[in-house]
Amino acid sequence: MPEWLSKLLPIVILLIAIAFVLARLPRIELGYTDAYRKRRILNWLPLGLTYAFLYMGRYNLTVAKNALGTLMTKQDFADIFATGTIVYGVSFVLNGPLTDRWGGRRTILIAALGSAACNVAMGWVLATGRTSHLVDVYSVLYAANMYFQSFGAVSIVKVNAHWFHVRERGVFGGIFGILISLGIYFAFDWGGMIVKQWPQNVEYVFFIPAAILVLFAALDFRWVFDLPSETGHPDVEVGDASSGETGPPPKLAQVAARMFSNPVIVTIALIEFCSGYLRQTIMQWYPIFAKQTGINAHFVPANWGMLLCVAGILGGVFAGTISDRLFQSRRGPVAVVLYAMMLAGAGAMILALETPLLGWLVVTMSLAIIGVHGMLSGTASMDFGGKRNAGVAVGIIDGFVYLGTGLQAIVLGRVLPKDGTPEAAQASGWHWWPIVMIPAAIVGLALSMRLWHARPKHPVAR
Numbered sequence: 001m002p003e004w005l006s007k008l009l010p011i012v013i014l015l016i017a018i019a020f021v022l023a024r025l026p027r028i029e030l031g032y033t034d035a036y037r038k039r040r041i042l043n044w045l046p047l048g049l050t051y052a053f054l055y056m057g058r059y060n061l062t063v064a065k066n067a068l069g070t071l072m073t074k075q076d077f078a079d080i081f082a083t084g085t086i087v088y089g090v091s092f093v094l095n096g097p098l099t100d101r102w103g104g105r106r107t108i109l110i111a112a113l114g115s116a117a118c119n120v121a122m123g124w125v126l127a128t129g130r131t132s133h134l135v136d137v138y139s140v141l142y143a144a145n146m147y148f149q150s151f152g153a154v155s156i157v158k159v160n161a162h163w164f165h166v167r168e169r170g171v172f173g174g175i176f177g178i179l180i181s182l183g184i185y186f187a188f189d190w191g192g193m194i195v196k197q198w199p200q201n202v203e204y205v206f207f208i209p210a211a212i213l214v215l216f217a218a219l220d221f222r223w224v225f226d227l228p229s230e231t232g233h234p235d236v237e238v239g240d241a242s243s244g245e246t247g248p249p250p251k252l253a254q255v256a257a258r259m260f261s262n263p264v265i266v267t268i269a270l271i272e273f274c275s276g277y278l279r280q281t282i283m284q285w286y287p288i289f290a291k292q293t294g295i296n297a298h299f300v301p302a303n304w305g306m307l308l309c310v311a312g313i314l315g316g317v318f319a320g321t322i323s324d325r326l327f328q329s330r331r332g333p334v335a336v337v338l339y340a341m342m343l344a345g346a347g348a349m350i351l352a353l354e355t356p357l358l359g360w361l362v363v364t365m366s367l368a369i370i371g372v373h374g375m376l377s378g379t380a381s382m383d384f385g386g387k388r389n390a391g392v393a394v395g396i397i398d399g400f401v402y403l404g405t406g407l408q409a410i411v412l413g414r415v416l417p418k419d420g421t422p423e424a425a426q427a428s429g430w431h432w433w434p435i436v437m438i439p440a441a442i443v444g445l446a447l448s449m450r451l452w453h454a455r456p457k458h459p460v461a462r
Helices: 003-024 034-071 074-102 104-127 134-161 166-197 204-223 252-260 263-283 285-292 304-325 332-352 357-385 390-415 438-449
Strands: none
Touching (some): 003 166, 003 304, 034 074, 034 104, 034 134, 034 166, 034 204, 034 285, 074 285, 074 390, 104 134, 104 204, 134 390, 166 204, 166 304, 166 357, 252 263, 252 390, 263 285, 263 332, 263 357, 263 390, 285 304, 285 357, 304 332, 304 357, 332 357, 332 438, 357 390
16 A cells, blocks of 8 residues: 555545544534535535645745755754744734635635745745855745735635524534644645655745645635635525624724724633644644654654644544534633643653653644644634634634744753754653743633633624
């Protein structure tokens, strides 16, 4: 069996099993026709897969770092990644409002084609051997890539805010987590197989995602639409924070003031700052830890993308299901449960750093943090921002995610042992890695508890 199929098969089997279980659950009846449900799948599936492949065109930098050896040190990688993620976070100030104005259909096309162009440029630098100033050039190109990437999450949330009722958005949060997980799998495992197949052509790890993104941009242009009415179906009342609003949309300053004065939105943004910090502390640095400590042939690092995908799928579905079925579509209790898992996991990592248990701990922690991210960025942003202002809401929230990501890159790049030192080759030399996770996990858990009873409030119709 080909390597790519052996890694994809467990994911496919898991997705089939989850689809079967979800199909057997009692349906939340909202008056939708079967035709509407089928057209909704045709709308979000190519859109969602585009979002997943954006991840492949984002985290291929980590795969390239391990393949380039001394051309890109750990400090170089941290600096490039930090620059890109800070640009990503700040870009939401502009791109969230643009998505509300232009619609998610147009902005997902901008995301896919813009990211494809930047990936082609990064691949061209390697293909032509212009690596004398690699860190400076990649800092610029990766920052540009992340600017276009920042349209991705905003677009998918903006489109689906018009298609999913608040009572079923927990399940959509699970779907969002699945898409993130598939993207991580594409980035790490498919990217790793590309480098393994063409070790002398590392640029292919940038060229191939670019080609895939162009293909999905074409599919999105054909099938993805912002509103049900644009596909011949009636628009639906979704029951979120903008329900009942009529008339022209408010000005950006009014929306921003409303979002930043909403204690729930601000709390979610701060929780997601912690989520961004913790997610990348695990996801980006474990493969580097495994390579530098010589355990990259062990089962977990050798199948990192596949295991992250499985963990993320389970985390997203678990979070979405208990939110809608156990907590009456509240998102806060789910975040509490999953952040408690993160805190316990970070403490356990300190003790397990030099043992084979470490790999399975970080996989379990990934389950928790992807579940939180899907539930808050993918679902709560729609609930509390409302379909009219979903772009600004998710822009604020996801912006904080990537500000947290930028912080972890700065912190980890400076507390971890430098490449080539004896400490870097020993697990004990990485003792600061789990320690710097604990404060973020504590803060995220405390803030999540404040959302335990939070629900979207509908404005009075005008």
